[in-house]
Amino acid sequence: MSQKAASLSHSWIRQFRRWDKVAVATASLIVVCLLIGGASQRHALRLTAVELAALPLIGLGALRAWDLSAWTRHRFAMSILLAAASIPLVQLVPLPPAFWGALPGREGGILALEIAGLSPGWAPMSVAPDMTWRSFLAFAPAAAVFLGVLLTGSTAHQVYVRVIFLGLLLSFLLSLAQALAGDPAYLWPSTTRGTITGLFANRNHLATLCVVAMPLAAAVIGTASRRRPEKRTAFWTGVAVIAIAVVTIAATRSRAGVALLGPALVFSGLIIWAAAGRARPGPAALGLTGAAGAALALVAAVGLGPILDRFDASAPPEARFERWPTVAEAAQAYLPTGAGFGSFERVYRSVETLEELDATSFNRAHNEYLEIWLEGGWISVGVLIAFLIWFGRRSWAAWRAPPGTAADLARAASAGMLLMLVHSVAEYPFRTVALMAVFAVLAAVLELGARDAPEVGRRRARRIA
Secondary structure, eight states: OOHHHHHHHHHHHHHHHHOOHHHHHHHHHHHHHHHHOOOSSSOHHHHHHHHHHHHHHHHHHHHHHHHTTHHHHTHHHHHHHHHHHHHHHHHTSEEOHHHHTTSTTOHHHHHHHHHTTOOOOOEESOSOHHHHHHHHHHHHHHHHHHHHHHTSOHHHHHHHHHHHHHHHHHHHHHHHHHHHHOGGGOSOTTSOTTSOOTTSSSHHHHHHHHHHHHHHHHHHHHHHHHSTTTTHHHHHHHHHHHHHHHHHHHHHTOHHHHHHHHHHHHHHHHHHHHHTTSOSOOHHHHHHHHHHHHHHHHHHHHHHHHHHHTTOTTSOOOHHHHHHHHHHHHHHHTTTTOSOTTOHHHHHHHHOOGGGOOSSOOOSOSOHHHHHHHHHHHHHHHHHHHHHHHHHHHHHHHHHSOSOHHHHHHHHHHHHHHHHHHHTTSSOGGGSHHHHHHHHHHHHHHHHHHHHHHHHHHHHHHHHO
16 A cells, blocks of 8 residues: 555544544434435335434434534524424324314214214324324434534535435446346335336436435535645546436436436536636536536437437326326315325325326325425425525525535535425425435535535635735
8 A cells, every 4th residue: 555545544544533423323324324215115114224223313413412502503494303393293192073073174084983983082183193103203314314414524524425426326336237137136126127226216316316416526526626636536536426427317217307417517517616716617617517528428329319208298198297286186175284294195095086096006296395285284384485495595605605615515505405396396305215314414514504604704804804
């Protein structure tokens, strides 16, 4: 081993030893989420393992947050997190018959009891309490990751980002195996055979990971370009991640992924431009252009035809779009409280029209906002609006911040979160534990980077003066 390599190795060892339990637990949980959290249902044992793995981090994070007064410093973000976690618990509180029987949408349950000759008893607000409890537990890994990332330093944040890159690389390699070997390479029994899905059960979710990784890779490229040549490895790592992401999106043939590829590349270019001090394009921009161009050329040469077939205008209309009006009507029937988180499939089956009946199971609304409205009612809509206000404020601060490692990552986090929020209009990425964990990483990075950016800018201005 060369002296330089040995020095680098010893540096990483010393850095790892300085990490505390929260950082180690956070990185470990992100790995677990990516490896076995790629499906949203019918794999209860694996998902339970992820939820159990989140419990130690929740305990460590809560104690650390109390010691560091993080509850006060990040009160807006923490309040949104607690409100989102509390809604399913409130929906599980038993209510007297006079109360829950008067809630909208419960007429069918009362009628069923009357037909059976039974008297209504105490019952929770949710019409599917078992699924509501599972929804609350499924939220635990994301909450734990958010706390863990929020309470660790910028060095750890860079490691978390590289864990996401590692997840993308593993998905890419697994996708190659799926294309070559077929069934033995699929992790999830319910995966649609013949499509590229990587670590996920759904190709659209793999595409989501790809478009999120691209802005993060651009932040790594931008930061490395200011510190060359010592950051040459980081620079080329970012370039490779973008190229792999483009090729993987094409391999999935996900229409949402292809549609979001352009915005992801634009955001990546803007992140590099901001990291360079909003100056003229330099080596970083050339690296991004080269990686994206080479990947797109490969895609055009090998797989353009199958991708275009996915956008065939003569194909039958998407069932999800035709069923959204039925979902909206069902949501209105349960307002203002909602039917209970996790209850979508049961509620939809009770209102599904004869024209919509077929051999498939419409188990998700394929629109996160409609599904949140149906399951959580106006309270969940209020929490969502509060989140969007937080997101807008933090994103504005991040994009106005001067160049810096934390600011670069914060801008990338805001772009990745926006791409996921847009994808949620026609998909359900937040019903997958792995993508929820990735989103939690981005949210915590944005919260810290955006809050610290004004103070960093003032310190630099005082040094210049």
